[in-house]
Amino acid sequence: MRRYLLLSLLAVVLIGSAAVLAQTARRSATAPASATVTFTETIAPIVYGNCVTCHRPGQAAPFSLISYEDVAKRGALIARVTEARYMPPWHGDTEFGGFIGERRLTDAQIATIGAWVTQGMPRGDERRLPKLPEFAADGWQLGEPDLVLEMPAGFDVRASGPDVFRNFVIPTRLTEDKWVRGVEYRPGARKVVHHAIFAAVAGGSLAALDGADGRPGFGGMGTVGVLNGNGQGSQGLGGWAVGATPQMMPPGVATRLPKGADFLLQVHFHPSGKPETEKSLIGIYFSDRPPDKDLMTISVPTLFGVGAGIDIPAGTKEYSIKESFTLPGDMKVYSAGAHAHYLARQMIATATLPDGSTRSLLRITDWDFNWQDGYVYKQPFTLPKGTRIDATITYDNSAENPRNPVSPPRRAVFGEQSFDEMGAVLLDFEVVNKADKPAFEQAIGLRVKEAIQVAGKNGTLGRFLARANRERGGRQQLTVLDRSGAVITRVADPAFLQHAAMSPDGKQVAVLKVDSDTGYEDIWIYDVATGTGRALTNDEARDMAPVWSADGRSIAFVSARENTFGIYRRAVDGQSAEERLYVQNTGATIFLTDWSADGKLLTFWSNDTMYVMALTSDRPLAQLVNARGGRFSPDGRLLAYNGLAQPPGRFHVYVLPLDASSAASLAASLKATPKQVSIDNAIGGLFWRRDGRELLFMSQPPKPLVMATDVTSTAAGVESGTPRVLFALPPGVGGPAQLSSVATPDGDRFVFALSLPPRAPTR
Amino acid sequence: MRMPALVLCAALCATALTAASDGLQVRSIDGRAFALFAPKSPVSAVFFIATDCPISNWYAPTIQQVCRDYATRGVDCTLVYEDLDLGATPVTLDAAIRTHLREYRYGSITATVDHTRAVARRAHATVTPSVVLVDRAGAIRYRGRIDNGYADLGKPRQHVTSHDLRASLDALLAGRPVPTPETEAVGCYIADPAAIQKKR
Numbered sequence: 001m002r003r004y005l006l007l008s009l010l011a012v013v014l015i016g017s018a019a020v021l022a023q024t025a026r027r028s029a030t031a032p033a034s035a036t037v038t039f040t041e042t043i044a045p046i047v048y049g050n051c052v053t054c055h056r057p058g059q060a061a062p063f064s065l066i067s068y069e070d071v072a073k074r075g076a077l078i079a080r081v082t083e084a085r086y087m088p089p090w091h092g093d094t095e096f097g098g099f100i101g102e103r104r105l106t107d108a109q110i111a112t113i114g115a116w117v118t119q120g121m122p123r124g125d126e127r128r129l130p131k132l133p134e135f136a137a138d139g140w141q142l143g144e145p146d147l148v149l150e151m152p153a154g155f156d157v158r159a160s161g162p163d164v165f166r167n168f169v170i171p172t173r174l175t176e177d178k179w180v181r182g183v184e185y186r187p188g189a190r191k192v193v194h195h196a197i198f199a200a201v202a203g204g205s206l207a208a209l210d211g212a213d214g215r216p217g218f219g220g221m222g223t224v225g226v227l228n229g230n231g232q233g234s235q236g237l238g239g240w241a242v243g244a245t246p247q248m249m250p251p252g253v254a255t256r257l258p259k260g261a262d263f264l265l266q267v268h269f270h271p272s273g274k275p276e277t278e279k280s281l282i283g284i285y286f287s288d289r290p291p292d293k294d295l296m297t298i299s300v301p302t303l304f305g306v307g308a309g310i311d312i313p314a315g316t317k318e319y320s321i322k323e324s325f326t327l328p329g330d331m332k333v334y335s336a337g338a339h340a341h342y343l344a345r346q347m348i349a350t351a352t353l354p355d356g357s358t359r360s361l362l363r364i365t366d367w368d369f370n371w372q373d374g375y376v377y378k379q380p381f382t383l384p385k386g387t388r389i390d391a392t393i394t395y396d397n398s399a400e401n402p403r404n405p406v407s408p409p410r411r412a413v414f415g416e417q418s419f420d421e422m423g424a425v426l427l428d429f430e431v432v433n434k435a436d437k438p439a440f441e442q443a444i445g446l447r448v449k450e451a452i453q454v455a456g457k458n459g460t461l462g463r464f465l466a467r468a469n470r471e472r473g474g475r476q477q478l479t480v481l482d483r484s485g486a487v488i489t490r491v492a493d494p495a496f497l498q499h500a501a502m503s504p505d506g507k508q509v510a511v512l513k514v515d516s517d518t519g520y521e522d523i524w525i526y527d528v529a530t531g532t533g534r535a536l537t538n539d540e541a542r543d544m545a546p547v548w549s550a551d552g553r554s555i556a557f558v559s560a561r562e563n564t565f566g567i568y569r570r571a572v573d574g575q576s577a578e579e580r581l582y583v584q585n586t587g588a589t590i591f592l593t594d595w596s597a598d599g600k601l602l603t604f605w606s607n608d609t610m611y612v613m614a615l616t617s618d619r620p621l622a623q624l625v626n627a628r629g630g631r632f633s634p635d636g637r638l639l640a641y642n643g644l645a646q647p648p649g650r651f652h653v654y655v656l657p658l659d660a661s662s663a664a665s666l667a668a669s670l671k672a673t674p675k676q677v678s679i680d681n682a683i684g685g686l687f688w689r690r691d692g693r694e695l696l697f698m699s700q701p702p703k704p705l706v707m708a709t710d711v712t713s714t715a716a717g718v719e720s721g722t723p724r725v726l727f728a729l730p731p732g733v734g735g736p737a738q739l740s741s742v743a744t745p746d747g748d749r750f751v752f753a754l755s756l757p758p759r760a761p762t763r
Numbered sequence: 764m765r766m767p768a769l770v771l772c773a774a775l776c777a778t779a780l781t782a783a784s785d786g787l788q789v790r791s792i793d794g795r796a797f798a799l800f801a802p803k804s805p806v807s808a809v810f811f812i813a814t815d816c817p818i819s820n821w822y823a824p825t826i827q828q829v830c831r832d833y834a835t836r837g838v839d840c841t842l843v844y845e846d847l848d849l850g851a852t853p854v855t856l857d858a859a860i861r862t863h864l865r866e867y868r869y870g871s872i873t874a875t876v877d878h879t880r881a882v883a884r885r886a887h888a889t890v891t892p893s894v895v896l897v898d899r900a901g902a903i904r905y906r907g908r909i910d911n912g913y914a915d916l917g918k919p920r921q922h923v924t925s926h927d928l929r930a931s932l933d934a935l936l937a938g939r940p941v942p943t944p945e946t947e948a949v950g951c952y953i954a955d956p957a958a959i960q961k962k963r
Binding site: 062063069072073074075076077080081084086089120121159160162191270271272273274342368370399402403404405406407585 | 815816822916952954
């Protein structure tokens with residue numbers, strides 16, 4: 001069963017220094033809140049014992065709390081956050097003897113801090129100031145690891161926007177199975193890494209997902225989950241949250257890391273206000289012998305509630321799921337954990353012993369998805385056969401829940417997305433009497449079977465799969481077709497794509513891609529042969545409509561980065577700084593469609609007016625109303641475009657002779673009477689063949705076709721032949737969405753961002 | 764345990780939106796003297812921020828976006844740093860703030876350091892990040908949060924549902940009354956250097 005479980009809670013636990021805690025308890029428990037409280041005598045011991053593990057230079061906390069000044073200038077804030085028990089961050093309690101490393105102040109300590117602030121924060125006698133606890137030097141806290149893994153490439157986190165969940169696949173290259181007794185995680189960009197979850201997966205099993213969108217790893221929070229991205233299991237290896245101090249597993253406990261496995265690192269990023277790049281390090285500590293304790297994990301409800309029928313109506317303030325499990329034998333409990341998404345508010349697991357007494361195993365009354373701790377009991381304890389474990393998870397799907405990921409609230413059902421819900425309390429335990437082990441395995445196996453059956457009956461499974469299908473249906477895939485419309489190749493994985501543009505050498509495609517996690521729109525460049533992609537732009541602003549320069553070394557594109565649309569240029573190899581070519585101050589959307597072969601002119605349209613501008617100027621030289629989608633002929637002497645036609649909503653393809661020798665001649669040439677080339681309604685996909693003698697375009701409904709027509713230009717004017725059909729436009733491509741180079745210079749290969757038909761479920 | 768009296772007063776004593784039309788001379792981080800609360804623009808947005816307050820930093824892109832959006836409509840932005848680095852000289856603090864301005868991409872927005880808290884006192888600002896809007900007459904017309912992106916400390920909202928600063932700006936620019944002239948900002952308290960004991 002363990003392969004299903006999200007968290008193996010023993011691998012890394014969060015503890016402070018036990019010695020420091022003990023010292024704090026001795027010094028401060030007796031301090032009465034009414035007497036004069038000074039920093040050196042009373043406050044410093046509390047702060048040093050509970051805060052400085054993180055609140056010191058180089059650690060995750062945003063500021064240090066070491067000197068009197070550090071603490072006094074934040075006195076009111078400290079009083080407030082301790083009183084609210086937001087700091088130190090700790091969310092679980094138990095009636096089974098407490099957890100290792102509880103970061104929790106006593107009521108007396110909190111009162112003392114409040115009294116000190118009220119009294120004006122006296123400094124006290126400097127000689128009474130305790131020594132700052134000694135911390136291990138920077139570096140590996142658990143000592144030199146047996147295996148150090150590093151993210152192969154840095155991952156860029158934007159300055160703002162929604163939280164990002166990203167999975168990184170790191171090959172272990174182990175040539176034999178190993179037993180893991182500890183994992184230490186060292187984030188690089190501590191300001192933005194909020195928590196991380198570790199797992200082992202079969203080597204190469206996630207290769208198709210990894211880097212598919214051109215950035216390191218892949219998005220989403222589901223893969224280390226109930227159902228893996230590839231349908232295979234993952235072995236939990238613990239996790240890390242801000243404030244965590246790494247710790248080895250208890251003696252005799254270890255987790256198998258199979259040879260050739262990939263280490264899967266799922267990181268939750270919370271933007272900090274400035275761009276950051278994360279490149280995590282993972283240290284793994286091996287045990288030289290297999291574990292002598294055989295730990296099992298139970299999830300209550302089973303499989304994170306897949307069979308609990310989670311279906312929370314929008315606006316519901318309180319909604320609970322409950323499940324019980326009665327022990328078929330004695331179990332020795334080592335640790336607990338909890339997992340749910342944003343709507344969960346409370347998680348409570350209790351044990352009702354055979355004598356009828358009830359004690360809380362784990363109680364989280366203010367569940368915060370951002371602080372997912374593991375809870376290791378100070379002293380493992382035995383629950384006798386017949387004990388009933390009850391778990392209750394309570395959700396708040398109202399608008400008043402600030403953590404609600406959907407606004408206004410929507411119905412939430414079981415699922416792996418951040419706006420879905422799930423929930424379970426997990427217990428890691430050892431079967432006390434080996435003879436009981438089959439009974440435990442049978443009981444847990446039966447629960448899983450039942451949960452899946454219930455999920456099948458109550459629609460949870462169906463909804464889950466249907467959503468997965470819908471998501472797939474909404475995506476496009478870059479598809480290269482030949483002149484007869486036959487598919488030559490599909491490039492990279494499906495994604496949310498628009499505005500595909502073929503590079504002049506036909507080897508790359510520039511495209512607008514919408515990030516499925518953040519919704520950000522950036523320009524990506526994909527290699528046609530390998531399918532690998534990379535982000536040309538990476539920012540919150542909407543970037544779109546890429547156009548290649550004739551030499552294929554630059555891309556001009558539209559961006560709303562200055563809160564109005566403008567045109568920018570970037571080197572494809574990223575070697576030179578971005579250049580702003582034009583800013584339109586009206587705020588209207590711009591669609592860039594071509595860059596002349598000599599590199600001197602751009603054409604774009606906005607509000608059905610087509611503009612031609614020189615790169616040497618900061619404003620358009622000429623314009624034509626009721627026109628869109630301009631394309632310069634390769635010799636620069638003709639301009640093809642889509643003109644608005646009758647009845648409204650219809651377009652035709654027109655060609656004009658162009659004289660760009662001066663601004664005046666350019667403006668004059670746009671005033672000439674154009675030659676109509678198309679016969680049927682046609683818009684989008686205009687493309688001149690390299691020799692300038694053939695013009696390709698798209699005919700729209702009623703005839704969605706890719707057309708070609710011969711064009712000749714003489715002193716007498718422009719002549720065109722009868723358009724001929726090359727092939728039917730593939731279903732799922734909108735002509736107007738194909739703005740720029742739809743084909744290779746010889747017009748023999750086309751690229752489309754093709755919407756995929758919904759696929760049958762794969763699992 | 765109640766909230767410390769100091770904090771309560773800071774929150775409650777500042778409810779009156781006062782005029783401060785005589786202006787307040789301050790020096791920008793690049794050495795230029797100018798008058799706050801005596802703006803030349805129709806509306807001046809004065810943001811109170813701090814380099815070491817995570818919520819204040821989290822709002823940097825939002826502040827920049829609002830300032831960009833309203834720049835052409837006659838809204839002038841100023842950043843007031845409420846850092847209190849008791850170990851630093853004014854020179855080293857200014858250098859740290861220049862670094863912060865660069866790292867958080869504040870660009871050309873005017874910034875000043877409120878070493879003595881004179882600006883915060885005048886504006887009755889108690890929290891970073893917060894903002895006051897000053898009209899051409901020097902009257903404070905809005906004071907409080909930028910939006911409701913944080914429900915409480917440690918509780919970032921997944922969706923901002925109340926864009927208080929934008930709503931106030933839109934109202935002022937249209938000559939309408941500000942819908943909610945005072946809101947409670949969530950963030951870090953602005954410390955008063957005078958309250959911190961230098962001696963024991």
